Amino acid sequence: MNSEMIKTKEMLDAFVCHRWNDINKYIDQMMSTLPTPIYSSVDIRESLDKYAPVDHNMYPAGFNNVCSLDLEACAKEFKTQIKALKSDAQTIAIIPESHTKNLFYLDHLAILSKTIREAGFTVIIASPDQALFQESPKLALVSQSQYDVEIVQLKEVNNELFAGETKVDVAILNNDQSSPLQMPWKSITTPIVPTPLIGWFARQKIKHFSFYNKVVLNFADKFQIDPLLLEAQFSSKENIDFSSKEGVEELAAEVDKLIAKVGEGKSIFVKASQGTYGMGIMVVKSGKEILEMNRRERNKMDVGKNKIKFTSVIIQEGIETAIRYDDMPAEVTIYLVGGKSLGGFMRANQERSSTDNLNAKGAVFRKYCISEIKQNNDYQCKEAVYSIIARLSTWAAALEIEEALK
Known part of the structure; x- marks a missing residue:
């Protein structure tokens, strides 16, 4: 417990830096019984007087913007998470979005597949969207960075998932289901993460930020922090x-x-x-x-x-961003695997102001390595705070999933 209330950003930075281990231990404890999403990403704004998550992505794109050191950390955590779902898992299916003409999204699929493959699994990208396979049972695509990306048809046979003719041990959903995929999700026995029951056809930002508010009040009470430092x-x-x-x-x-x-x-x-x-x-x-x-x-x-x-x-x-990159207004996106902050990037946009939505035309990305934060490393204080904010947001997402599964 702190001797005084943390009321300023500067106090918060120092506190997170020097109590890093205790803070993460507490978040681990609070999330230990919750259905934590296997991966997620969190957009974070930092102003002159607070930090705040402004979006939480349950089915994140953008792994192509994560640095190679952090991708190694992601691979290790993917292995832990997948083995916890099915100890003898070998074949992993990634279920993608259907916008296959987005070449940067294909970059993301290529890097996400490579990361999970480096964790020791066979990875197949497989989609249940019949419209993709009108001319052929598989798509052979080339991404923006010239990676080969193959997508095969995902099928349900006797309540199990198959990628083409190959039985799937664990499926990782990377489709946000703004339009629901036509699959009998509730009868499928193959583990699918994150749950397909919480796509954007059902999910609401209002609910996420209501849960985040509860998480912040809990966390702020535990560590005597002014909650307004942590949320919009x-x-x-x-x-x-x-x-x-x-x-x-x-x-x-x-x-x-x-x-x-x-x-x-x-x-x-x-x-x-x-x-x-x-x-x-x-x-x-x-x-x-x-x-x-x-x-x-x-x-x-x-x-x-x-x-x-x-x-x-x-x-x-x-939240008017105080972050600048090459004299452009910028914000941070943190990537998590198993609820642990392991990677990220900075999004900057020359065509927008510090008060605007930066996730728009003109956005550029800078890789931002965060997987090796240690307690008392003063030069990593900002990264440490971003990491904790992202974990709190993912704790809120786990509460969303818990409610959806009831």
Whole structure:
């Protein structure tokens, strides 16, 4: 227990750096009985006065942006996690997104496959999407970085998964299911992680950040930390139709309420609760801007990936990033395997300001090695804090999964 309340970012940095082992031990203890996602990634903003996760990805892309040292650490943890699911597992299927024309996503699939292969497994990329196999039972693709990527058909036979003709021991889902995959998930006996029951057809950002708030209050109470150092304030609004403008006036009122709490002049992020891939996001400074949205702006907020209709939003305090990379505003994304922060990158965007959504056209990435953080390494304090924030966010995701599996 601390002798005094941690009330500033500087105090938090020093505390995490010098109590690194105790903090991680406590998070391990709290997550030990929860269904922790096998992997995830967390987007983190750092302002002048706080840190906050702004998104949690249960089915992350972007492993191609993780440094080679951290990929080695990821491989070791993948081995531990997969063996815990099935001790004699040999063949792993990665179930991908269907947007095979995205060459950077194919880079990600190539590196994720290589990482799991280096953990000692046979890896096959296999999709249940029949539309991919109209001309051939397998796809032979080449990624942006010229990696060969082969995708075969995933089938369910007698409640077990097969990649082509090969029986799958464990399947790793890398499809966020904005549009649900047509598979009898509940009857399949092959272990599938993360659970397919929590894709974006069912998941809500509102729920994740509500769980994150509970996690932060628990963690802050344990270590006597001001919880506002660890999260963005938020509210939510449901039953909105941006096309017909139904619920838009109430949304504008919610924006103004949050501005009254966080202070005039602050940016507010309005995000579709089921939004992914940086879609369904707008940044405003008043409720009036919501009321004055033009048709093009409303259309962007109305429909997202795979034509999913957005009807609920999270209204979130904008965290103006204090991080700069090559004089561009930047934010950090941390990658976790088994709930442990093991890799990451910095996302920067010359075309955006420090208050904008940086996950947009113009984004560039810098690899960010974090897998060898040690206690009392003062030069790693920032990386240590990002790592802990990401772990807290993944603790919240584990609570989401626990609820979905009930």
